[in-house]
Amino acid sequence: MAELPPYARSMGIAVDSLEDGLPIVAVDFAPNVEGRPGVFHGGATSGLLETAGYAALRSALADREVQPQLKPVNITVQFLSAAKNRTTYAKARITKLGRRNANLTVEAWQEDRKRPVATAVMNILVVSPEV
Template identity: 65%
Template structure:
């Protein structure tokens, strides 16, 4: 799976986020290397970059599930809550989303980000997303 297939937004690409694989069940794993674009205090991930990784992983999981079901609605955030659990160090970070509820108009997603040990996340997030069906004349999001 590539970030092109997922159509990651410009913000994700500017941070260097890419899709590096998929978990069992097909949920994409997103990765970002440590560098100037994500550094906050010296040798640590910026909290906003960590939140950006989490948010993009949540949207990637939802988009993957929707496209597999033949749906392509416009996604609008209702609420995104991030919990910072540990400082992200100067190394590669990973994130994956898991859909906890997928309805006709709303979706709930949990996301976790980690570095060396999946069992020790550096941050988690909960996303509540409104899904609005597109009219036939609307183009895909760019």
Template identity: 40%
Template sequence: MNDTKPSSAIAELVLEVRKTREYSRLTDAIPYTRFMGIGVENLAGEMMCRMRYQPMLIGNSFLPALHGGTLGALLESASIFELLLKTETPRVPKVISLTVDFLRSGKPQDTFARAIITRQGRRVANVRVDAWQDDRTRPIASAHALFLLAEP
């Protein structure tokens, strides 16, 4: 079937990126992250995601504030990239559940996210992720996610 070709190509790309740490090769290969302006970067020796500000990300134009769905996309993407790049999973993890806490309005500027794997079993992983803009100690959103992993 043709289904296996794209996933095997992504699996090969993930293996390559794990070695080279050229994270943009992975995010550029995914149309959704390209469209949303979400990239993985190594900032101060730490892997994190950045969602570059674009006017289309605004949900409330009166404030203006980022749309909650865009923040959810950033949090989910950061979690998936953390699992892809820090575990041995050969395929993209599937979301079982994602609970987002919106803590304050996101301003029209770049937003960062950092995910941490809090528990990983053979088939399931728990991930905690925070998003912030100006001050990492004042997150604008956080999430807890549960993912189904493919066995290596």
């Protein structure tokens, strides 16, 4: 698994574990992710979801000899409940991985995985580098 990008590391996001070959990422509650007192900022939650999506996609593409550029086409986030002051986890599921695009769904949760705090749908353009 490749290292997470600088943005993710600056937010405190890290790979927590692997499940079915895909990473589960996590971020602890801290002042840099706080919005209103005691609650995750929506941008921090969105960043966690996006990081989980890209980490899953990079993991799935790791067996290819060429690492393509990944460019977002559309990312839609749904906030389901406030993420409180505890660790938040996220995992992506790749619903389609083609030669030119990928579709993913991502869920973020805290203590109970069956009660997500946010979800996202990601459409990513997969651009192979020119040879």
